[in-house]
Amino acid sequence: xxxxxxxxxxxxxxxxxxxxxxxxxxxxxxxxxxxxxxxxxxxxxxxxxxxxxxxxxxxxxxxxxxxxxxxxxxxxxxxxxxxxxxxxxxxxxxxxxxxxxxxxxxxxxxxxxxxxxxxxxxxxxxxxxxxxxxxxxxxxxxxxxxxxxxxxxxxxxxxxxxxxxxxxxxxxxxxxxxxxxxxxxxxxxxxxxxxxxxxxxxxxxxxxxxxxxxxxxxxxxxxxxxxxxxxxxxxxxxxxxxxxxxxx
Numbered sequence: 001x002x003x004x005x006x007x008x009x010x011x012x013x014x015x016x017x018x019x020x021x022x023x024x025x026x027x028x029x030x031x032x033x034x035x036x037x038x039x040x041x042x043x044x045x046x047x048x049x050x051x052x053x054x055x056x057x058x059x060x061x062x063x064x065x066x067x068x069x070x071x072x073x074x075x076x077x078x079x080x081x082x083x084x085x086x087x088x089x090x091x092x093x094x095x096x097x098x099x100x101x102x103x104x105x106x107x108x109x110x111x112x113x114x115x116x117x118x119x120x121x122x123x124x125x126x127x128x129x130x131x132x133x134x135x136x137x138x139x140x141x142x143x144x145x146x147x148x149x150x151x152x153x154x155x156x157x158x159x160x161x162x163x164x165x166x167x168x169x170x171x172x173x174x175x176x177x178x179x180x181x182x183x184x185x186x187x188x189x190x191x192x193x194x195x196x197x198x199x200x201x202x203x204x205x206x207x208x209x210x211x212x213x214x215x216x217x218x219x220x221x222x223x224x225x226x227x228x229x230x231x232x233x234x235x236x237x238x239x240x241x242x243x244x245x246x247x248x
Contacts, residue, residue: 008055009034020069020125025076026055027067033058033076041072042107043087049107061109070125070177076109081119083132084109091128092160093143114161115140126177127238132162137171139184140164147180148216149195155216167217168192178236184218189230191243192218199239 009026012034016027023037023044034055035044042049045058063079073087073094085094086106092098095112115132118140122133129143129150140162141150148155151165170186180196193202194215203221224231224245233244 006036006055007053008036016067018067018069018074018125020074021071021127023069023072023074025067025069025074027064031063031065031079033061033064033067035074038072041088042105043069043072043074045074045086045107045109047108058109066123068123068125068130070130071127073125075123075125075130077120077123077132081121081135083112083115083120083123085112085130086110089160091144092158093125093128093130094160095130095142095162096160098158098160112162122174124175124177126182126236127179129159129177129182131165131175131177131182133172133175133184137173137187138164139168139172139175141175141182147196148214149177149180149182151182151194151216151218153217155214165218174234176234176236176241178241179238181236181241183221183234183236183241185231185234189224189232189248191221191224191231191234193221193241194218201236201239201241203241203243 013029015029018025026034036052036055039051040049064076065079066077068075076084086109094106119135120132121135131141142159142162145156145159172184174185176183181201184192228248229245230248231245235242
């Protein structure tokens with residue numbers, strides 16, 4: 001019931017942390033990755049199915065600069081713009097491709113090769129889907145998309161290979177994934193959303209459209225422009241969204 005120091009990180013200077021449903025990843029200032037929590041689905045990247053009560057160094061990785069945890073899976077981004085994934089991939093959320101020979105679990109960090117020619121600048125892990133932004137401002141997404149949260153114009157349940165969100169024409173700087181929805185922040189301060197919006201999480205209540213409908217492609221959140229504001233940051237929960245905005 002009270003905060004306690006995490007064991008296994010003595011002497012380490014930490015700079016980033018991410019929490020999944022039952023596991024945690026943490027990054028130190030030297031780019032080393034540590035993991036603890038539930039390990040059954042491979043989300044710790046340690047090569048086994050064991051839970052860890054203390055922080056453990058994840059071997060085979062160096063130069064990590066961002067981490068993101070979903071439900072039973074993890075993404076890490078290194079300094080050269082490559083994404084490694086591990087954990088459960090039932091819906092393609094580890095981005096390793098599908099087929100009858102594909103493994104349900106990826107228990108060691110494995111590069112997402114479908115993104116090989118792209119340099120990645122930002123990653124986000126939702127509950128069962130994931131997305132990234134390339135250095136030239138494109139957005140790719142993969143995983144569970146039944147609510148339209150992958151932004152590909154369809155509601156595919158299983159998307160195991162990253163695909164570009166081609167209908168997004170603005171240059172993206174950040175992407176955020178929730179449960180059934182996704183948002184993209186663009187260089188011009190505009191915010192786009194797609195996916196499930198029945199609880200108002202898309203922020204488009206001022207538009208003449210069904211609140212319960214799914215948006216399978218990016219739609220602008222026009223509230224901020226109408227009120228003379230520029231969005232500078234965004235974060236998504238499972239069924240809600242938060243934005244930081246400034247007056248233009």
